[in-house]
Structure formats: structure tokens, C-alpha cells
Amino acid sequence: MGLNTALISIDVVAFRMASGQLQLLTRKLGGLHMLPAGRIEPELDNCLDETARRQLSSLSHQQVAYLEQVETIGSPDRDSRGWSITVVYYALMTHEDNPWWAEDAEWVGISEGELDISLAYDHKRLVIQALERLKNKIQYSSLPVYLLPEEFTLSDIQKVFTTLLEKAPPMRSIRNRFLREDLLVDTGKLRRGSNRPAALYRVKEQSPTCLFDRLYLTTQQ
Amino acid sequence: MGLNTALISIDVVAFRMASGQLQLLTRKLGGLHMLPAGRIEPELDNCLDETARRQLSSLSHQQVAYLEQVETIGSPDRDSRGWSITVVYYALMTHEDNPWWAEDAEWVGISEGELDISLAYDHKRLVIQALERLKNKIQYSSLPVYLLPEEFTLSDIQKVFTTLLEKAPPMRSIRNRFLREDLLVDTGKLRRGSNRPAALYRVKEQSPTCLFDRLYLTTQQ
DNA sequence: GGAATAGTGTCTATAAGACAATATCCT
DNA sequence: AGGATATTGTCTTATAGACACTATTCC
Numbered sequence: 001m002g003l004n005t006a007l008i009s010i011d012v013v014a015f016r017m018a019s020g021q022l023q024l025l026t027r028k029l030g031g032l033h034m035l036p037a038g039r040i041e042p043e044l045d046n047c048l049d050e051t052a053r054r055q056l057s058s059l060s061h062q063q064v065a066y067l068e069q070v071e072t073i074g075s076p077d078r079d080s081r082g083w084s085i086t087v088v089y090y091a092l093m094t095h096e097d098n099p100w101w102a103e104d105a106e107w108v109g110i111s112e113g114e115l116d117i118s119l120a121y122d123h124k125r126l127v128i129q130a131l132e133r134l135k136n137k138i139q140y141s142s143l144p145v146y147l148l149p150e151e152f153t154l155s156d157i158q159k160v161f162t163t164l165l166e167k168a169p170p171m172r173s174i175r176n177r178f179l180r181e182d183l184l185v186d187t188g189k190l191r192r193g194s195n196r197p198a199a200l201y202r203v204k205e206q207s208p209t210c211l212f213d214r215l216y217l218t219t220q221q
Numbered sequence: 222m223g224l225n226t227a228l229i230s231i232d233v234v235a236f237r238m239a240s241g242q243l244q245l246l247t248r249k250l251g252g253l254h255m256l257p258a259g260r261i262e263p264e265l266d267n268c269l270d271e272t273a274r275r276q277l278s279s280l281s282h283q284q285v286a287y288l289e290q291v292e293t294i295g296s297p298d299r300d301s302r303g304w305s306i307t308v309v310y311y312a313l314m315t316h317e318d319n320p321w322w323a324e325d326a327e328w329v330g331i332s333e334g335e336l337d338i339s340l341a342y343d344h345k346r347l348v349i350q351a352l353e354r355l356k357n358k359i360q361y362s363s364l365p366v367y368l369l370p371e372e373f374t375l376s377d378i379q380k381v382f383t384t385l386l387e388k389a390p391p392m393r394s395i396r397n398r399f400l401r402e403d404l405l406v407d408t409g410k411l412r413r414g415s416n417r418p419a420a421l422y423r424v425k426e427q428s429p430t431c432l433f434d435r436l437y438l439t440t441q442q
Numbered sequence: 443g444g445a446a447t448a449g450t451g452t453c454t455a456t457a458a459g460a461c462a463a464t465a466t467c468c469t
Numbered sequence: 470a471g472g473a474t475a476t477t478g479t480c481t482t483a484t485a486g487a488c489a490c491t492a493t494t495c496c
Contacts, residue, residue, distance in 0.1 A: 002303040004225040005304075085269075087293050172449095197447090214485075419475055420476090435456095448491100449492070452489090468471100468473085
């Protein structure tokens with residue numbers, strides 16, 4: 001007589017940046033898009049984080065850069081069978097070239113905070129909540145780097161802001177903040193284009209997520 | 222065949238300030254102290270917040286000044302019956318003189334982050350997590366006012382800091398921050414003692430919790 | 443050289459911290 | 470007057486923002 005997991009769902013809002021666009025990971029089942037979600041497997045999971053990670057690893061073999069619980073909601077109305085509970089997580093991933101992806105996995109775009117497609121159930125609301133959290137947290141933490149590939153330039157960090165918010169902080173502020181902390185390592189490599197090459201940085205080994213003591217002001221709406 | 226709530230618990234970490242001390246609300250059952258906690262009542266509750274509030278209103282008729290979800294934890298070990306889930310909330314209350322209190326309600330002291338008594342189950346861990354959240358959030362929000370009575374002085378706000386953290390920000394900074402925002406109203410009244418009287422303020426009607434864009438620096442350990 | 447983006451120098455603005463100086467009550 | 474706490478004035482410090490300027494690449 002253990003926990004009945006039937007009406008308890010773990011839903012994951014997974015974001016990535018691909019070609020300058022914010023994207024959301026969905027499962028497409030019978031034409032309907034929904035969030036990766038599932039039940040606790042008492043035999044497999046030792047905590048809710050593991051349940052959330054399992055939802056993602058069933059869709060891809062790609063590593064999750066960042067995972068955080070957003071909120072747990074419960075109500076009598078959200079599921080037609082009655083009272084149900086949903087634990088919402090959000091995940092940040094890197095856009096990688098050829099990891100394995102499940103048949104039904106599909107990344108959909110988010111442009112100006114609006115999803116390109118519609119989602120089943122109340123999943124749109126969950127995405128909006130997770131996105132709010134993300135948009136707020138990038139302003140005082142090192143979260144932007146978790147949306148970027150292993151090696152990135154400081155302008156890439158700025159690009160994360162322009163993609164997620166209307167306005168990005170000035171490069172001066174981004175450089176000062178990220179280089180002041182002992183958070184990034186200069187790889188010595190350069191990214192070349194039809195312009196002055198940019199220094200490629202990587203996150204220092206085992207750096208925890210860095211929390212700064214101020215928000216950027218330019219990013220407040 | 223609705224939600225089986227047997228292994229889902231809503232636990233509330235309720236704090237108040239009384240005579241310069243931070244206190245935690247507990248239920249004392251057979252000599253054991255535990256957090257106010259209970260199950261979802263599908264017939265009564267429309268969301269988890271309501272379940273949390275119900276735990277408190279069964280112990281007292283006093284109003285809750287602030288309520289926030291901390292985290293949901295799940296694991297196979299915390300309950301001997303197997304996998305269980307706990308949604309943790311924290312609440313801030315004012316110390317009032319004579320509201321009704323249930324027989325088994327008991328406020329216990331927290332001194333330098335250490336509980337004066339021990340708690341059943343893993344409730345100590347939940348309190349520590351909630352306290353961490355609170356200690357962090359008072360540094361960039363108007364939360365301190367929710368631990369104070371309806372009318373309070375600016376020094377009272379500083380007292381909240383000294384009680385919760387080792388160090389308080391200077392009065393200058395507290396005054397500037399709280400008076401800059403259109404958050405408090407000068408009641409015109411004064412609190413008298415054997416010294417210069419202090420102006421009594423109250424929170425402006427229907428002010429939402431105010432979030433500032435910086436942390437105090439003096440309060441970082 | 444010109445376009446394009448990277449990176450620096452430097453001044454301003456804002457808000458916190460330090461600390462001294464007043465102010466206003468009580469006894 | 471003296472003690473006590475409240476309140477203000479003002480200077481310093483830290484970091485973000487604005488913006489002009491320089492640097493380095495490709496073409």
C-alpha cells in the first residue's frame with residue numbers, strides 16, 4: 001500500500017537556445033504537444049529531481065546543464081479525475097548537434113514570450129511560470145552560461161539576454177560581472193568571423209551557480 | 222478513485238518574533254514536537270496554499286501575514302511506509318496578545334539558527350531550509366515587515382535583521398530603502414520610551430511584497 | 443581602406459556603508 | 470544636565486550604465 005502515483009505528475013519545462021531562438025522541449029503525441037512529464041517510479045527514483053531527469057533522459061541522451069524545481073501546484077480541476085498534483089521543474093540545455101532524440105521529441109520556438117504552437121492541458125501556464133523564473137534569475141546569476149555550449153564568448157552571454165528579454169545589459173556590465181568573479185576560464189582559443197575574433201571562455205570546473213548581489217537595471221521592464 | 226493523500230503531506234514552518242527572539246510554531250503530541258502538517262482534504266482545499274493555511278487555522282485564529290512555498294521533497298526513505306511526498310511552506314506571523322491557540326500549539330525558540338528543542342522526523346531539516354530561504358529573502362524584500370505588528374518603527378525592522386542574521390544593515394540603509402519606496406505610511410503616532418520617540422509606520426494598504434534590486438552587503442556572512 | 447564585431451577607458455548615476463552630528467524624548 | 474535612542478548629513482565605496490574610443494580580424 002505505497003504511494004499511489006496516479007495523480008501526481010512531474011512536469012519538466014526544458015529550454016535551449018538554437019540559432020538565436022529560445023526553444024522548448026515537447027513531446028508530440030497524436031498531433032498534440034505536451035511537456036515531458038511522468039509519474040514517480042518508486043523503484044527507480046530516489047528523489048523528485050531524479051524523476052524529472054528521467055523524463056528528459058527518456059527523450060534524449062543529452063546532458064542537462066541545469067535543473068531547478070519551480071513550484072508544486074495542486075487543485076481539484078486540472079485533471080478530470082479530480083484532485084491532482086504537479087511538481088514543475090525547469091531545465092536548461094545546450095544545443096548540441098547529434099545526440100539521440102526520441103521519435104516524439106520536438107523542440108518548439110518561443111518568440112517574444114509566446115509559444116509558436118499551443119500546448120495540451122494547462123501546460124502553457126507552466127511554461128510561462130518557468131520562463132518568468134528564468135527571466136528573473138538570469139539577471140542576478142550565472143544561469144546564462146547553462147544555455148550556451150561548452151565554449152562561448154562574452155557576446156554569447158549578451159545574446160542570451162536579448163533572446164529572453166527585450167533588452168540586454170551593456171557588454172561593459174556583463175564583462176565586468178562575469179570576469180570579476182573567478183567563474184570563467186579563458187580557453188586561449190578564438191572564435192573567428194569576418195571581424196575581430198572573440199575570446200572563447202568556458203566555465204571553471206565544478207563552479208557552482210554563481211549568485212550576484214544585484215540585478216541589472218537595464219533589463220527591468 | 223481520486224488522489225490518495227495518505228503519503229502526501231503539507232508541512233508548514235511558521236515563524237514569529239516574540240520578545241526579540243525568533244520562534245517556530247510546533248504541535249506538541251506526547252512530548253514530541255512536530256511541524257503543523259496534514260493531508261490535502263479534497264473536499265475542502267482548492268489548492269495547496271489552502272491546505273497549508275488550514276494547518277495553521279486549526280492551531281490558531283490568528284491571521285497569516287505571509288505564506289510561501291519553499292520546496293517539495295520526495296523520497297523512499299522519509300516515511301517508513303515507503304515513497305512519500307512533502308510540500309514545505311513557510312509562514313510569517315505577528316506576535317499577538319490573545320488570539321485563540323489550540324491546546325497542543327507551542328512556540329519554541331530559535332537562537333543563533335539552532336532550535337531550542339528537537340523535532341520529530343526530519344522536521345529539523347525542513348525548518349533549516351525554510352530559515353535559509355527567509356534569511357536570504359529579507360535581504361532584498363520587504364519581508365521583515367511581515368514579522369512585525371501592524372504599527373512598527375524603522376528600528377523594529379533592524380531588529381528583525383539582528384534576530385535572524387548575525388549582522389544588521391545600518392539604519393541609514395534601512396531607512397533609505399524602505400522610505401524611498403512608496404511602501405510605508407507614517408501613522409503620525411510615536412512610540413515613546415525613555416528616549417526620543419520613534420515614528421510609527423504601517424504598511425500601505427494592499428502593498429504587494431516589495432522586491433529590491435540589491436542585497437545588503439553587511440548581511441552577507 | 444572599410445565593415446564588422448571585440449574589447450577598453452572613463453565618466454556618471456545609484457544605492458549601500460561608515461560615521462559623525464543633531465534631535466527629542468525621559469528621568 | 471545626562472542617558473538613550475531616533476534621525477539626518479555627508480563622505481566613501483562598489484558596481485551598473487552610457488558612450489566614445491581603440492583593436493583586430495576579413496574582405
